[in-house]
Amino acid sequence: MAEKARRNDLIFRPHFKTHQSVDVGNWFREAGVEKITVSSVKMASYFANDGWKDIFIAFPVNLLEAGEIDRLAGGSRLTLSVESPDVARRLAGRLTNSVGVSIKIDTGYHRTGLDPGDTAVIDQVLEEIGATGKLEFTGFYTHAGHTYMAKDRNEIERIHLRSRDLLTGLGQRYRKDFHRLVISVGDTPSCSLVRDFDGIDEIRPGNFVFYDLMQQALGACSIDEIAVVLECPVVAKHAGRMELLVHGGAVNLSKESMHFGDRRIYGLVVTLSEKGWSPPWENTSVVSLSQEHGIIKTDRGHFDSVRIGDTLGILPVHSCLTANLAEEYVTEPDQFLSKTRS
Amino acid sequence: MAEKARRNDLIFRPHFKTHQSVDVGNWFREAGVEKITVSSVKMASYFANDGWKDIFIAFPVNLLEAGEIDRLAGGSRLTLSVESPDVARRLAGRLTNSVGVSIKIDTGYHRTGLDPGDTAVIDQVLEEIGATGKLEFTGFYTHAGHTYMAKDRNEIERIHLRSRDLLTGLGQRYRKDFHRLVISVGDTPSCSLVRDFDGIDEIRPGNFVFYDLMQQALGACSIDEIAVVLECPVVAKHAGRMELLVHGGAVNLSKESMHFGDRRIYGLVVTLSEKGWSPPWENTSVVSLSQEHGIIKTDRGHFDSVRIGDTLGILPVHSCLTANLAEEYVTEPDQFLSKTRS
Numbered sequence: 001m002a003e004k005a006r007r008n009d010l011i012f013r014p015h016f017k018t019h020q021s022v023d024v025g026n027w028f029r030e031a032g033v034e035k036i037t038v039s040s041v042k043m044a045s046y047f048a049n050d051g052w053k054d055i056f057i058a059f060p061v062n063l064l065e066a067g068e069i070d071r072l073a074g075g076s077r078l079t080l081s082v083e084s085p086d087v088a089r090r091l092a093g094r095l096t097n098s099v100g101v102s103i104k105i106d107t108g109y110h111r112t113g114l115d116p117g118d119t120a121v122i123d124q125v126l127e128e129i130g131a132t133g134k135l136e137f138t139g140f141y142t143h144a145g146h147t148y149m150a151k152d153r154n155e156i157e158r159i160h161l162r163s164r165d166l167l168t169g170l171g172q173r174y175r176k177d178f179h180r181l182v183i184s185v186g187d188t189p190s191c192s193l194v195r196d197f198d199g200i201d202e203i204r205p206g207n208f209v210f211y212d213l214m215q216q217a218l219g220a221c222s223i224d225e226i227a228v229v230l231e232c233p234v235v236a237k238h239a240g241r242m243e244l245l246v247h248g249g250a251v252n253l254s255k256e257s258m259h260f261g262d263r264r265i266y267g268l269v270v271t272l273s274e275k276g277w278s279p280p281w282e283n284t285s286v287v288s289l290s291q292e293h294g295i296i297k298t299d300r301g302h303f304d305s306v307r308i309g310d311t312l313g314i315l316p317v318h319s320c321l322t323a324n325l326a327e328e329y330v331t332e333p334d335q336f337l338s339k340t341r342s
Numbered sequence: 343m344a345e346k347a348r349r350n351d352l353i354f355r356p357h358f359k360t361h362q363s364v365d366v367g368n369w370f371r372e373a374g375v376e377k378i379t380v381s382s383v384k385m386a387s388y389f390a391n392d393g394w395k396d397i398f399i400a401f402p403v404n405l406l407e408a409g410e411i412d413r414l415a416g417g418s419r420l421t422l423s424v425e426s427p428d429v430a431r432r433l434a435g436r437l438t439n440s441v442g443v444s445i446k447i448d449t450g451y452h453r454t455g456l457d458p459g460d461t462a463v464i465d466q467v468l469e470e471i472g473a474t475g476k477l478e479f480t481g482f483y484t485h486a487g488h489t490y491m492a493k494d495r496n497e498i499e500r501i502h503l504r505s506r507d508l509l510t511g512l513g514q515r516y517r518k519d520f521h522r523l524v525i526s527v528g529d530t531p532s533c534s535l536v537r538d539f540d541g542i543d544e545i546r547p548g549n550f551v552f553y554d555l556m557q558q559a560l561g562a563c564s565i566d567e568i569a570v571v572l573e574c575p576v577v578a579k580h581a582g583r584m585e586l587l588v589h590g591g592a593v594n595l596s597k598e599s600m601h602f603g604d605r606r607i608y609g610l611v612v613t614l615s616e617k618g619w620s621p622p623w624e625n626t627s628v629v630s631l632s633q634e635h636g637i638i639k640t641d642r643g644h645f646d647s648v649r650i651g652d653t654l655g656i657l658p659v660h661s662c663l664t665a666n667l668a669e670e671y672v673t674e675p676d677q678f679l680s681k682t683r684s
Contacts, residue, residue: 112587291359
């Protein structure tokens, strides 16, 4: 992704909400990354403590956190997300340090952000920003999360181009007053699949660091590009219904599911080995989760190959939520539980 | 619940996986509770460190954790869940301290446990237990989780009675050899609604400490008995679609949803006040969650009553998962964020 950004002359500001790890952050440093994106003040604080100096909090600013924001802005270049004149004014009134402000634009996902046609409100936000010495307008950003609902690569490309055109339209309108404004896009499906970044200045993908089954279903990655797995011990076997019970539930995988063939699944199963892990088992998926229990439905061959006390790997449906629930990662196969404790 | 247990001459061994808090644990101590249930070795360790001396880990034993189990069993009375002869034998071989063993019975939920008719396997488990000085058979337990799929109170009662009969049948068969065996049931819907506990020795409900919208839908509690709420700041408003955006997503509520009228919802919304909180808002629910974003759909009146920077309360669909994701609780309305930071 860093290479793709370089090739396209884009600022690469990866989203760190997926991994939430200073160690993984260091891999990005090694790839030349200096600017990052996070989705909460708490995450900003965590990475600022690790020496990151240019942090964009890509989530509508929470006025109740103005104190922490101001403290952080004293030590790092902080950019905040604002989408209302009222919030811009109230925020400025609570800060002593300067911060950047990017305006969130809704290009069709309809989660949050201003309509790109609503230039009257954008003008008001810019006016409030201009009225204070504390806020500096940095540009427009969007998260085209509707690519996650796309049915194929072509649709992802169409969504991306439409989203891009809406943003660059705003860029043209406001660039005469703000020469250095940045047009920023973020979703992993677009950033993975699209080749045309004309008019875009910055990308902020996050999920690509691990990918997951949802991204694979979208065509954003191949199955062997999924780079994270949850190791789960097998604690019971039920031959009558060809089910394996693992200690690995909603407290590990969240309750994220997806359609897979005619099933709703919560993960696919792999064998862990000294080289990493196998392709997903055929005829096998995580079919149910409760707080700590995961139920894997499989076939006779796989069922018989497993002994209680073995561990299995689960490829997550949504790696961001799984990683958020993990307390730690291991990075080498010889650190798998099965190797260290058996 | 403690009072109900006393009235019915039942051992009250509440499940602490719902709250996972030593402070809430102390409230149980004040109610006379000395025996507790948890669902992982980690939770057992957390509560053992707080002085709890009689802990049942109601989850099929994970052989990879035999070391931690043995260490814990040196300081507390530990009971484990076993449902295979192989596991009983291998477990005993890895322990130096004695532990209790309860056999999990599947009375119809089909998540895990032995079929009550499978007395041949039960005999084998008991034989393995008897062959070692380390394991002591304590009885049979079940989690009739299929009460969560019941359509009304009568069905919950029917499931409970059927489950009870299956367990007491086993009790009669094995009590001649094990005079002190304990018959233990656990689900909150049954423990809340049922009055007939004949033949049962112990109850292990957990969720009732907070209850939630799912329990309310089942009739296990009233809406004003829900005792936990997630406080979320409002960070954006979208008048065109009557939506409020809060900072409160899948990392706070998990991705647990339920049917509510013709909608799928992730929570209901209340107003926080000095007295606690209001009844749920009419025409309002959490309709979508992503990692950090929660989207509330509401009506004009409620929409207009809210200002960005206010906080709202969200009653969770499933309190266990919400509480598991929380880092801390506050117990007094004057500790609400809106009071302490505005």
